[in-house]
Amino acid sequence: MEKRDLVIIGGGSAGMAAAVAAYDKGVHDILILERTEFLGGILNQCIHNGFGLHEFKEELTGPEFFTRFVKQVEERGIEYKLSANVVGVTKDKVVTYFSGEDGCVEVQAKAIVMAAGCYERNAGAIGIPGDRPSGVITAGQAQLYLNAYGYMVGKKVFILGSGDIGLIMARRMTLEGAKVLGVAELMPYSNGLERNIQQCLKDFDIPLYLSHTVTKVIGKGKLEAIEISQVDERMKPIPGTEKRFEVDTLLLSIGLIPNNDLLDKAGIEASKTRGAKVDSRMMTLSAPGIFSAGNVLHVHDLVDYVVAEGRTAGEGAAAYIKGELKPSEEGILTEAGKGIGYVVPAKLDLDAPGDALEVKFRVSRPSKNVYVVYSQGGVPIKKILKLAIIPSEMEIYKLPKNLLKADGGPLTVSLEPKEEK
């Protein structure tokens, strides 16, 4: 069996950042396995700008951003294989992949970084009522067709879901000559970043229907029309509120799911995000030496944070390979308290480098004038006032280590309303 120090699954932003970080920490026997024909991951189709404000202090397009990482990988001579599809990972760190060039190969790794990104929730997942014509596709798939292959998927478009990819596609297809008739969002607030609502919808007078969903798909063979309805507080459509739109395309931007099947099948414990449970170094709790970073762990809004997480995983993997990082039973487990959707990592590791430990989370719903409360063993150790906090923006807080006690019990993040005086 082939042997490698470090195998990285996925050659997108998280995977490349992990490879470069591990290399710079002295681990040079690295193999990146990438399923598609290109390094760069999802940024290959994200031709819009807005990437890199944290990482490079300038605004880049997706391809410009990932090209800088490809150069870092190539400068170091880090080996990568394209069109190499990983089909299996074991807790003993055996990676099985297929490629046209190599056939079926098993590699024994000393450490693994899982960086396989996420996939889109599709029509089947939400069971839209009505016909099943062509013309109903996910926003990311339409983005791939348009930005990588130059094909427009339709001319009269409606978009279900206000996720960022849907908003960006609303602008992109409008600029390419399509008529985007509207965006329907089930929740009473948008799930996209504020800048995208402004730049992609308001700039082009595209209406956003909050608390609305698609209640009927109409078309024999090809999509002819859709019907949307307003929903009540319990998300049930309200009869009599139907609106009909004649469209040839319905884009779905209804959520992203970590592409974590490989670790699931290996029996590695998953968290609420459906990514693996990891510690502060991004090492999985139930399989020492297997790390996880980027959208496969939890879905990010900004690639800059994906890269930072990849780097942490790469540095952790290098330390593990060099025997500097021993799996430990100790550490502080984290919990999502009131108003919090999820917390990453699942365990804070006081031995991790630095004076503070990152706690990342999303709130369950938008709130104003609330405290984010960090409590250990039920005792508040830090309170931070937030004037506004929304689910579409991931929060990152560097929790000073000196506030934490090794034996102080689990850390809970929760929201508390500010007392009105």
Place this chain on the structure above:
Amino acid sequence: MAVELTCIVCPRGCHLHVDDDLNVTGNSCPRGAVYGKQEVSNPVRTLTSTVVVEGSGHLWVCPVKTDVAIPKGKLFDAMKEVNAVKAKVPVHIGDVLLKGIAGTEANLIATREILD
């Protein structure tokens, strides 16, 4: 007339208030003040799109952008010109594919390296 708008310089999305004399409040950083003033007096956007690329074995289109932001009202004129541009391999990031797009100072530049 005072204008309320959402800052789009970064993903934070501050709520800006711009008064008649172009004074900006509600911003968290200096870039927000610049944006608020600009957005009310002369809104501009960076245009990103793709152009046909000839001579590549594995890519049909090459992503492009305007090297500086152009007036919002010129986006559709610029798109007409973008759609007539063809690139040839090799393409490097920053290659100028069209100068002075839609009568502006902006150039259309490649944002991807396509060597073969």
